[in-house]
Amino acid sequence: MSITIQARGISAGIGSGALLVSSEPISFLSGVDPDSGIVIESGHPLEGQSIAGTVLAFPFGKGSTVGSYVIYALRRNNVAPSAIINTEAEPIIAVGAILAEIPMVDRPDTPIEDMKDGMSASIDGSSGTITINDE
């Protein structure tokens, strides 16, 4: 069975993968290793986990605007998320997703806290839809 959640398109394109949900904001500059895609921020709920190939859901970005280039670096190193869901987009993540051509949506009708790690999800950044396959 699949569920469709309406959101707002921020960065165009289609991407899919396993959901990885963070209850906390993410800082890409110094918070994520651009070579491995592993979250390295000490004490972060996702610390030690790889975001590569995931549909990464988190509330919003924080930290330096240089974080946009880190998102681009993740993509060039083939360790970027397949898609991004934010509760509320802000410039660092929105610009980074567009530079890196990562589909991105924000303001989903269903809060990200209700999304579960490991569920298979597909994002359409143009129409702003999230499709979750609930097996």
Added chain:
Amino acid sequence: MYLDSEDEKILAGEYGETRRKMMEILVALGKVFGAEKFVPITSAQVAGASYKTIGKWGLEWLRSLDARVAVPAVLNPIGMPRERWQEMGIPSDFADKQNAVLQAYRRLGVKLECTCTPYYINRTSYGDHVAWSESSAVSYANSVIGARTNREGGPSALAAAIIGKTPYYGLHLWENRMPQVAFRIEAEETVHASHYGAIGYLAGKEAGNRVPIFTGIRPNRDQLKALGAAMAASGAVALYHVDGITPDSRVLRERGMDISVLETITITGEEIEAIFKEQTVDAVAIGCPHCSEDELEEIAGLLKGKTVKIPLYIFAARGVAQANPNLVGTIEMSGAKVWEDTCIVVSPGMDHFGTIMVNSGKAFAYVPNMCGAAAVLGSTEECIAAALGE
């Protein structure tokens, strides 16, 4: 957000992949900030010029772009002077990478003026909408000139330069330019005349990201520059008013602005003087923001026929320095250096001093973290005297 038919074509990729992506950035920012439409801009100042900041991946991204800017665009200061970097002690591998960043911008049509004072290079008028990046330039544009700009990041300023428009939100809208806190300066005229950096440093901490209005002072343009730069460093002030002096304040008065209803913070002469303390200094740096012609003239006058005892670095826009070869010659005859393209805050050349004396409230706020040095604040005259060992 409203897009016209041309915008829609760009977004559909009819004018190439780079323009499509730039339009996508602007539309995304428009959504994030709730803009209803775009507004055309007359110029851009692009951040993300220093290799130290954007690194290998920022450079790769710039190199991947294929378009030309639609409006005059300059860069923020970079990590070294373009020509005399060896003289400043910059390593050659850094210089190579910095030059690669500049070449990438040149290919996009960005003018290789690397300055925090773009208003000395591209004429900007009251009411112009622009997309500038550097915090003191944003403050000067909004406050002293009465142009309208938000503080742009590197990619958003470049996107605005290539498309020629920016999303219409924030400080582009008149209703967001109202004063929110008042500052009354209680000090003798002689105290504050040379100490606008200190006033700005104090006021910025109190103002945070609010729009301040000052009463009881009559600064000239260079003093306004120092005041705004310091507030943008110690606080996040992107627009301020000086009652009766800055252009928007006159419009606000005509429209019946009542300052008395605002929270009012008083800054006294004692508070200003407490920031200045005696200390031994290893180097003196002036030009944060970059010096105007008037400031170069003042410095040249103070240095004429004398010899500096410790390093004295003066920073200015390339266009301003090159338009004033006699002033630069007089300054350098003293042993002081005039550096173009770079600045106190972003240059690795400033990293090897223990204590740096500055005449800028902005540099005073940034030097400890950015240069790893202690900072001492003084007036321009005091800075020059310290450099001369007087």
